[in-house]
Amino acid sequence: MSKLQISLNGSAVKLNSDNLTDLLNNNAPKDRPFAIEINGIIVPSSDFENFKLTNNDTVEIITAVGGG
Amino acid sequence: MIQSKSSQQLGADSLTIGTHTYSSRLIVGTGKYPSEDIAKKAIDLSGSELVTLALKRFNEEESSENILRPIGNRKLLPNTAGVLTANEAVRSAHISKELFKSNLLKLEIISSPENLDPNMEETLKAAKSLSNEDFEIYVYCDRDIDNCKKLEDMGCVAIMPLGSSIGSGRGFDNLSDLENLRSKISQILIVDAGLGVPSEASKVMEMGYDAVLVNSAIAKAKDPTKMAKSFKKGVEAGRLSYLAGRIPISDQAKASSPVSFLK
Numbered sequence: 001m002s003k004l005q006i007s008l009n010g011s012a013v014k015l016n017s018d019n020l021t022d023l024l025n026n027n028a029p030k031d032r033p034f035a036i037e038i039n040g041i042i043v044p045s046s047d048f049e050n051f052k053l054t055n056n057d058t059v060e061i062i063t064a065v066g067g068g
Numbered sequence: 069m070i071q072s073k074s075s076q077q078l079g080a081d082s083l084t085i086g087t088h089t090y091s092s093r094l095i096v097g098t099g100k101y102p103s104e105d106i107a108k109k110a111i112d113l114s115g116s117e118l119v120t121l122a123l124k125r126f127n128e129e130e131s132s133e134n135i136l137r138p139i140g141n142r143k144l145l146p147n148t149a150g151v152l153t154a155n156e157a158v159r160s161a162h163i164s165k166e167l168f169k170s171n172l173l174k175l176e177i178i179s180s181p182e183n184l185d186p187n188m189e190e191t192l193k194a195a196k197s198l199s200n201e202d203f204e205i206y207v208y209c210d211r212d213i214d215n216c217k218k219l220e221d222m223g224c225v226a227i228m229p230l231g232s233s234i235g236s237g238r239g240f241d242n243l244s245d246l247e248n249l250r251s252k253i254s255q256i257l258i259v260d261a262g263l264g265v266p267s268e269a270s271k272v273m274e275m276g277y278d279a280v281l282v283n284s285a286i287a288k289a290k291d292p293t294k295m296a297k298s299f300k301k302g303v304e305a306g307r308l309s310y311l312a313g314r315i316p317i318s319d320q321a322k323a324s325s326p327v328s329f330l331k
Binding site: 009010027028029031032033034035037040042044045060061062063064065066067068 | 097100121124125126134135144146149162166261281
């Protein structure tokens with residue numbers, strides 16, 4: 001397949017695979033929970049396995065940081 | 069392992085906010101600590117059972133720090149920090165619920181990145197929208213009675229007026245406003261933001277506030293662990309004093325010893 005281009009946490013990224021799980025295996029944290037938003041919609045973790053990315057998707061990987 | 073317990077286990081003076089009960093009346097933030105190790109020690113010594121934290125895009129380069137490690141098993145109160153509008157706050161709330169699998173939320177909408185005081189118009193809009201969902205909303209707000217009453221009426225589980233600007237350490241910009249609010253608002257009231265020293269926490273606890281939320285005053289103190297411990301004592305002293313009830317203030321001296329010698 002031709003390469004996909006997406007926005008990942010605000011940066012342009014080219015992908016060889018359209019599987020969300022492949023993206024997450026390479027870019028999501030392993031040691032803490034995270035949430036995924038794609039094009040402004042939250043993707044529940046139960047949907048990760050079957051989720052296919054498409055060209056120009058905007059993906060956010062969000063996690064916890066210290067705050068008051 | 070620290071977890072909320074039933075009010076029966078915690079004794080008569082436990083604090084129930086929404087569906088959760090705490091024995092500590094000090095809520096601490098988790099930002100700005102010099103290290104994870106110091107954060108852990110300070111949070112432990114604070115005795116706090118409820119801690120705030122924020123959301124951010126995951127950044128691999130900053131991933132050596134993991135705020136969840138020092139927090140341990142305490143109950144989490146995720147905030148919507150950094151948002152400027154009601155729409156952004158609602159989006160943050162939904163992400164938060166998915167991320168933490170919790171409906172606890174600290175709703176915080178600031179006026180601008182430079183002015184961190186609450187934007188009340190947007191806060192009221194967001195609270196109204198989120199109150200139709202099953203969030204337990206702790207809301208950062210101004211000291212205006214009408215605004216606080218509206219938030220109370222919307223079902224926010226805790227109303228959290230600022231003492232002074234976030235991170236300022238100024239204490240109180242207007243203590244009589246806070247005192248007045250306590251007499252008008254029956255919902256849980258928590259002073260959030262601006263406290264600098266434990267005596268200020270004591271002061272509002274003596275006025276009948278239910279709890280205080282402290283971050284910078286502990287995290288940025290010269291010795292955060294000592295400051296955490298002192299805020300714990302300050303909050304406890306203020307609460308005990310409130311329950312004990314102060315004597316009436318008098319313009320005249322009132323002797324506590326006999327006023328004439330050997331008569």
